[in-house]
Amino acid sequence: KRSNSECSLFPHEQFWILSKRIVTPDGVISGAVEVRGGNIASVIEGDDLQSSVIGGHFLDYGDAVVMPGLVDVHAHLDEPGKTEWEGFSTGTRAAAAGGLTTLIDMPLNSVPSTVSVETLRLKVEASKEKLHVDVGFWGGLVPENAFNESALDSLMEAGALGLKAFMCPSGINDFPMSNSTHIKEGLVALAKYNRPLLVHAELVPDSHSSTQLNDGISDVRSYATYLKTRPASWEEAAIRDLQSAMQETRVGGHAEGAHLHIVHLSDARASLELIKDAKSSGASLSVETCPHYLAFSSDDIKDGDTRFKCAPPIRDEDNRQNLWNALLEGHIDLVSSDHSPSAPELKLFGEGDFMRAWGGISSLQFVLPVTWSYGLKHGITLTQLSKWWSERPAKLAGQDQKVPLIFKLMSNFTLKHNKPETLQVLNTL
Numbered sequence: 001k002r003s004n005s006e007c008s009l010f011p012h013e014q015f016w017i018l019s020k021r022i023v024t025p026d027g028v029i030s031g032a033v034e035v036r037g038g039n040i041a042s043v044i045e046g047d048d049l050q051s052s053v054i055g056g057h058f059l060d061y062g063d064a065v066v067m068p069g070l071v072d073v074h075a076h077l078d079e080p081g082k083t084e085w086e087g088f089s090t091g092t093r094a095a096a097a098g099g100l101t102t103l104i105d106m107p108l109n110s111v112p113s114t115v116s117v118e119t120l121r122l123k124v125e126a127s128k129e130k131l132h133v134d135v136g137f138w139g140g141l142v143p144e145n146a147f148n149e150s151a152l153d154s155l156m157e158a159g160a161l162g163l164k165a166f167m168c169p170s171g172i173n174d175f176p177m178s179n180s181t182h183i184k185e186g187l188v189a190l191a192k193y194n195r196p197l198l199v200h201a202e203l204v205p206d207s208h209s210s211t212q213l214n215d216g217i218s219d220v221r222s223y224a225t226y227l228k229t230r231p232a233s234w235e236e237a238a239i240r241d242l243q244s245a246m247q248e249t250r251v252g253g254h255a256e257g258a259h260l261h262i263v264h265l266s267d268a269r270a271s272l273e274l275i276k277d278a279k280s281s282g283a284s285l286s287v288e289t290c291p292h293y294l295a296f297s298s299d300d301i302k303d304g305d306t307r308f309k310c311a312p313p314i315r316d317e318d319n320r321q322n323l324w325n326a327l328l329e330g331h332i333d334l335v336s337s338d339h340s341p342s343a344p345e346l347k348l349f350g351e352g353d354f355m356r357a358w359g360g361i362s363s364l365q366f367v368l369p370v371t372w373s374y375g376l377k378h379g380i381t382l383t384q385l386s387k388w389w390s391e392r393p394a395k396l397a398g399q400d401q402k403v404p405l406i407f408k409l410m411s412n413f414t415l416k417h418n419k420p421e422t423l424q425v426l427n428t429l
């Protein structure tokens with residue numbers, strides 16, 4: 001609704017958006033999108049629609065792309081508590097600047113972490129009057145609530161869209177790691193709601209104590225040093241450890257109805273093979289990767305440039321190509337930002353110490369151009385981009401209404417010509 005502020009919304013209850021490139025489930029069409037009362041009312045294929053069909057108010061965007069807004073299922077907005085790291089106001093403005101119209105906020109890096117109905121309410125309260133795009137919330141699965149089904153139920157019934165767990169230390173004191181037993185419990189609780197459990201899948205082998213991790217560390221400014229401390233075998237070990245939990249999400253399984261989603265996959269070798277096997281065995285399983293894994297390889301990262309520190313780490317060029325192939329072949333389902341900013345001083349830009357800097361990449365407003373620019377070299381299409389960044393993330397977050405009804409209906413109508421009767425049908429839909 002147009003407010004009397006300097007809002008840029010077109011001041012009409014009903015208007016049309018024309019473009020030569022409108023992204024629909026049936027491909028990219030030239031035509032017009034009808035907006036009525038703030039919703040998509042119809043989509044019409046055809047050229048020169050101004051005069052013949054539409055009349056009224058319209059915005060003609062020429063050959064600029066018109067597509068569903070991006071839905072980011074993995075963003076750390078850090079409020080309440082750490083607004084010097086991000087916050088709802090700056091984070092949602094960055095999202096809007098980058099074409100993201102929905103963010104699902106992670107349950108950690110805020111203070112407190114979102115691991116109960118009380119802390120979810122604190123977060124919702126903190127977000128009031130600060131949102132420039134839609135925001136939803138994942139709840140946190142931690143050892144403290146994993147066996148307390150009623151606590152998980154109240155978190156879900158209070159509006160959490162699913163749960164998130166870490167299988168390794170998260171770097172946040174009040175968000176401890178979980179094991180596969182906790183995860184199985186979480187999946188059983190989620191089965192009632194047909195909702196997902198998202199997992200940070202890195203598992204530190206028992207032999208590794210945290211001190212050992214830093215043993216023999218030579219040059220902390222070299223990215224290779226950091227990369228060596230978080231090998232792909234950690235991702236593989238976590239996904240191997242999740243196998244039986246994944247099997248329980250199959251039809252007839254103990255957690256049928258629940259869904260397991262692996263966040264920010266970096267290892268496109270053994271870990272990806274295990275995911276592919278689990279999917280083909282019928283597990284209700286999906287996996288995301290992030291633009292920084294698709295765009296950069298370890299060789300690109302200069303000494304001391306701790307902007308690129310994240311967990312799991314950015315791996316080598318061959319791995320990056322494998323990630324693109326897996327995304328193009330549908331083995332990786334979607335892309336998310338894993339926007340994990342911090343106060344600049346925590347990145348230790350001066351010292352460039354990869355071992356002590358905050359792990360997390362700040363990227364929200366760049367994810368669309370990065371995915372598109374680097375994807376062009378792999379021949380990606382706008383339709384694929386929209387599946388990876390809008391349609392599938394919206395489904396994971398249970399936001400099916402974000403995949404506009406008309407686009408769903410469009411999948412039944414193969415509009416060849418905007419014959420009046422067809423238009424009439426669409427308009428009444």
Ligand SMILES: NC(=O)NC(NC(N)=O)C(=O)[O-]
Pocket residue numbers: 076108109170171172200264309310311312338340359360361
């Ligand atoms: N607490 C975090 O924000 N962690 C994040 N940090 C990264 N990815 O380096 C994450 O998603 O694991």
Ligand SMILES: [Zn+2]
Pocket residue numbers: 200263264311312
């Ligand atoms: Zn993570």
Ligand SMILES: [Zn+2]
Pocket residue numbers: 074076106338339340
């Ligand atoms: Zn994250």
